[in-house]
Amino acid sequence: MRQLYHLPICPHSRLARxxxxxxxxxxxxxxxxxxxxxxxFIALNPAGTLPVLVESSGLVVSEVYPLIxxxxxxxxxxxxxxxxxxAVHVEVRKIIAWLREKFNQEVTQILLYERVLKRFYRxxxxxxxxxxxxxxxxxxxxxxxxxxxQERDWLASPYLSVADLYLAAHLSLIDFLGYMPWGKFxxxxxxxxxxxxxxxxxxxxxxxxxxxxPPTNYSNLDF
Amino acid sequence: MRQLYHLPICPHSRLARxxxxxxxxxxxxxxxxxxxxxxxFIALNPAGTLPVLVESSGLVVSEVYPLIxxxxxxxxxxxxxxxxxxAVHVEVRKIIAWLREKFNQEVTQILLYERVLKRFYRxxxxxxxxxxxxxxxxxxxxxxxxxxxQERDWLASPYLSVADLYLAAHLSLIDFLGYMPWGKFxxxxxxxxxxxxxxxxxxxxxxxxxxxxPPTNYSNLDF
Numbered sequence: 107m108r109q110l111y112h113l114p115i116c117p118h119s120r121l122a123r124x125x126x127x128x129x130x131x132x133x134x135x136x137x138x139x140x141x142x143x144x145x146x147f148i149a150l151n152p153a154g155t156l157p158v159l160v161e162s163s164g165l166v167v168s169e170v171y172p173l174i175x176x177x178x179x180x181x182x183x184x185x186x187x188x189x190x191x192x193a194v195h196v197e198v199r200k201i202i203a204w205l206r207e208k209f210n211q212e213v214t215q216i217l218l219y220e221r222v223l224k225r226f227y228r229x230x231x232x233x234x235x236x237x238x239x240x241x242x243x244x245x246x247x248x249x250x251x252x253x254x255x256q257e258r259d260w261l262a263s264p265y266l267s268v269a270d271l272y273l274a275a276h277l278s279l280i281d282f283l284g285y286m287p288w289g290k291f292x293x294x295x296x297x298x299x300x301x302x303x304x305x306x307x308x309x310x311x312x313x314x315x316x317x318x319x320p321p322t323n324y325s326n327l328d329f
Numbered sequence: 330m331r332q333l334y335h336l337p338i339c340p341h342s343r344l345a346r347x348x349x350x351x352x353x354x355x356x357x358x359x360x361x362x363x364x365x366x367x368x369x370f371i372a373l374n375p376a377g378t379l380p381v382l383v384e385s386s387g388l389v390v391s392e393v394y395p396l397i398x399x400x401x402x403x404x405x406x407x408x409x410x411x412x413x414x415x416a417v418h419v420e421v422r423k424i425i426a427w428l429r430e431k432f433n434q435e436v437t438q439i440l441l442y443e444r445v446l447k448r449f450y451r452x453x454x455x456x457x458x459x460x461x462x463x464x465x466x467x468x469x470x471x472x473x474x475x476x477x478x479q480e481r482d483w484l485a486s487p488y489l490s491v492a493d494l495y496l497a498a499h500l501s502l503i504d505f506l507g508y509m510p511w512g513k514f515x516x517x518x519x520x521x522x523x524x525x526x527x528x529x530x531x532x533x534x535x536x537x538x539x540x541x542x543p544p545t546n547y548s549n550l551d552f
Binding site for chain 1: 388389390391392393394395398399402403415416418419422423425426429430
């Protein structure tokens with residue numbers, strides 16, 4: 107069966123799980139603590155990053171951009187998550203690039219490093235200045251995304267797209283770590299509530315990760 | 330007519346020119362000094378980045394990832410630059426992601442900033458430590474790409490793909506700035522000589538940019 111190497115605290119792994127589930131593609135989850143640099147895992151993906159999808163045929167697909175396009179191209183009869191014509195496709199892919207190249211570095215990776223990875227790397231305690239920088243950036247980004255949701259129900263188009271799943275994957279992780287300022291962003295909260303109630307999201311809400319207790323609201327659909 | 334906002338010293342602009350030319354799509358070049366943050370340009374692309382393609386229909390396409398996929402999807406009867414089946418597509422897109430997210434930051438942007446942009450921002454002279462860091466990184470990356478060219482004629486597949494054009498766009502710029510260690514990478518040099526002799530490359534070799542004189546080899550096909 108199709109296998110997905112993942113970690114609950116990796117936003118890109120979360121995206122892969124959501125996309126596979128929305129497309130009704132079966133997969134077996136394999137937990138991979140990538141910082142251990144396990145030789146068999148490095149042989150699969152020399153970059154050592156998550157997620158890594160291994161198809162039944164043996165084809166290995168890693169990195170967010172190739173993975174998303176691979177799933178769209180290879181399973182065209184399953185739910186399309188980049189659809190609606192050229193202008194919409196451009197918009198969806200712009201948001202994916204934004205999340206991958208900006209949001210991830212300016213928000214998610216800082217919170218993850220300070221709150222989780224430092225512990226595994228034995229690099230001391232979280233730096234409150236860095237945490238403040240990440241939450242300030244988060245507020246700027248959420249203001250930017252709110253602007254889209256004033257125009258339409260979903261981020262990039264009239265339809266649910268990979269862009270929505272990707273932002274939701276990030277926000278669910280930030281929520282898991284207890285840093286989502288829900289009260290200040292009502293449109294984002296309403297949009298997230300819609301995504302959170304989808305069957306594809308349920309396994310993410312049941313995630314556990316050693317040493318981190320998510321806030322009580324995390325898995326609550328009526329938060 | 331289709332318009333491309335670009336700069337000769339922007340690797341992503343160079344890629345867009347190569348892809349459009351390989352696909353035989355006509356376009357008019359408009360030089361945009363993006364650091365001037367011209368209001369009409371910011372209105373087109375609020376991120377203020379290059380390149381920006383404006384179709385005759387008025388559709389605006391910016392950022393490398395949306396741009397590449399847009400051109401492949403919208404002009405399927407023109408030369409395909411991501412082709413050869415799922416495994417090859419994954420490989421092409423992995424190299425694009427690598428160039429965009431790693432090579433660009435670890436090599437090209439450092440050289441560009443130190444040698445060109447600092448002057449425009451009036452931030453002083455090039456830092457030799459930074460230049461050394463970029464050239465060390467460049468050598469690592471070229472060793473990595475050499476590994477692909479030991480297996481096949483083109484980077485990602487038996488065919489010329491966007492991956493080849495994108496690496497060539499970067500290397501042409503690094504060559505323009507005089508930092509390519511051609512003597513140490515024979516396979517890369519042979520591969521680049523093939524790309525350099527394509528008609529799509531000719532306009533890039535005629536590029537000028539105020540205050541920078543490329544080495545004599547830059548536009549020489551028999552370098």
